[in-house]
Amino acid sequence: MHSDTTAAPPPADAAWHTRLVRADTSAGWDDRRWTSGELAPHFPAGIHPDEVVASWNLEPGAGADVEIRARDERTGWHPWQALAHWGAAGDRRSAPEHSVAAPGGDVPVIDTDILRAAPSDRWDAVQLRVTLHDRPAASTPPLRLAAVSFTAPGASVTRESGAPGAPHALTVPPLSQRAYPARDDLGGGGPGWCSPTSLTMVASAWGVEGLPATPEDTPDGADPRVPGVARAVYDSSYDGTGNWSFNVAVAGEWGLDAVVTRLPSLREAHALTRSGIPLIASISFREGELPGADYATAGHLLVIRGFDARGDVLVADPANPGGEAGLRTYPRDAFDTAWSHSRRTVYLITPSGRALPPAGPAAAW
Structure with a gap:
């Protein structure tokens, strides 16, 4: 569950400009500190991002403080802002305390994992800064990947209809977060573990071995890895397991290439899943708005695993009673509306070095 999504319906023709920009992590080092170059979205003239989500992949055992700053094209760089205290595995991991932009504010704010622009901002670039907690023992710095995903409100578009291409699954x-009881720690236990459950499913699909497991936290018959993954992604200041950046950072520790990005439409999701890449998507909807779902949610993560011949969305949904009940089909338009609440956010997770499909003109990878 991620608290930044909302059940208020977006306009039926909501659209966003999106762009994922990957940084060069081999350059920009000064002892234990890495500073990216200017990361710019290159949106059409007059379009300025109003949200940025950062991703980082560190080698196992590396801890770091992650910062971000944005540049206003008229006034220059804003001050650096703390984005995360990323402890090595087993150590405390925290983002800044949850905050909300004040009306008329003149500085960006960090809302868990999203840097949001002030109303007056006209951003044209951001920078990331990563300061390692310890001097690297190896000659190769432990930061494997860093990226930022930009979004900006876009022009209205006509909702796509019909199948986007060949069906595939x-x-x-499937795993069920409902197999785990509520608890007082780790973000409330199973009811709040949609993200770590989805992450465990995707890591399993890629054949990742050695995921963290905590059998002592696991009910009979449930997968012991889900509580372990929940502990690994837990954000102690957010008090939850749905911090998007933290989830991909943990996947990075498993040797995967993992970023948060936002996609323009279901067509891009189709292209990625057809190439063999499952996606973890952030959705929200009110009761009855997503046919086939037996719940409503202000923020939920699930796995997109393909599309049927009508273009409807095949998912592995962790909010299920167990077993094959987690493999569901959700109607295309209703799913897209639910997904639009997060600006079509996904975790894009692949084995290291795996090629992505060719990107179209609107693609965000």
């Missing part, structure tokens, strides 16, 4: 082993 990826093999994703």
Whole structure:
């Protein structure tokens, strides 16, 4: 569950400009500190991003403080802002305390994992800064990947209809977050573990071995890895397991290439899943708005695993009673509306070095 999504319906023709920009992590080092170059979205003239989500992948055992700053094209760089205290595995991991932009504010704010522009901002670039907690033992710095995903309100578009292409279904082993009881720690236990459950499913689909497991926290018959993954992604200041950046950072520790990005439409999701890449998507909807779902949610993560011949969305949904009940089909337009609440956010997770499909003119990878 991610608290930044909302159940208030977006306009039926909502659209956003999107762009994922990957940084060069081999340059920009000064002892234990890495500073990216200027990361710019290159949106059409007059379009300025109003939200940025950062991603980082560190080698296992590396801890770091992650910062971000944005540049206003008229006034220059804003001050650096703390984005995360990323402890090595088993150590405390926290983002800044949850904050909300004040009306008329003149500085960006960090809302868990999103840097949001002030109303007066006209951003044209951002920078990331990563300061390692310890001097690297190896000659190769432990920061494997860093990226930022930009979004800006876009022009209205006509909602797509019909199938986007050939039907396909990826093999994703279904898991249920409902197998785990509520608890007082780790973001409330199973009811709040949609993100770590989805992350465990995708890691399993990629054949990742050695995921963290905590059998002592696991009910009979449930997968012991989900509580372990929940502990690994837990954000102690947010008090939850749905911090988008933290989830991809943990996947990075498993040797995967993992970023948060936002996609322009379901067509891009189709292109990625057809190439063999399952996606973890952030959705929200009110009761009855997503046919086939037996719940409503202000923020939920699930796995997109393909599309049927009508273009409807095949998912592995962790909010299920167990077993094959997690493999569901959601109607295309209703799913897209639910997904639009997060600006079509996904975790894009692949084995290191795996090629992505060719990107179209609107693609965000």
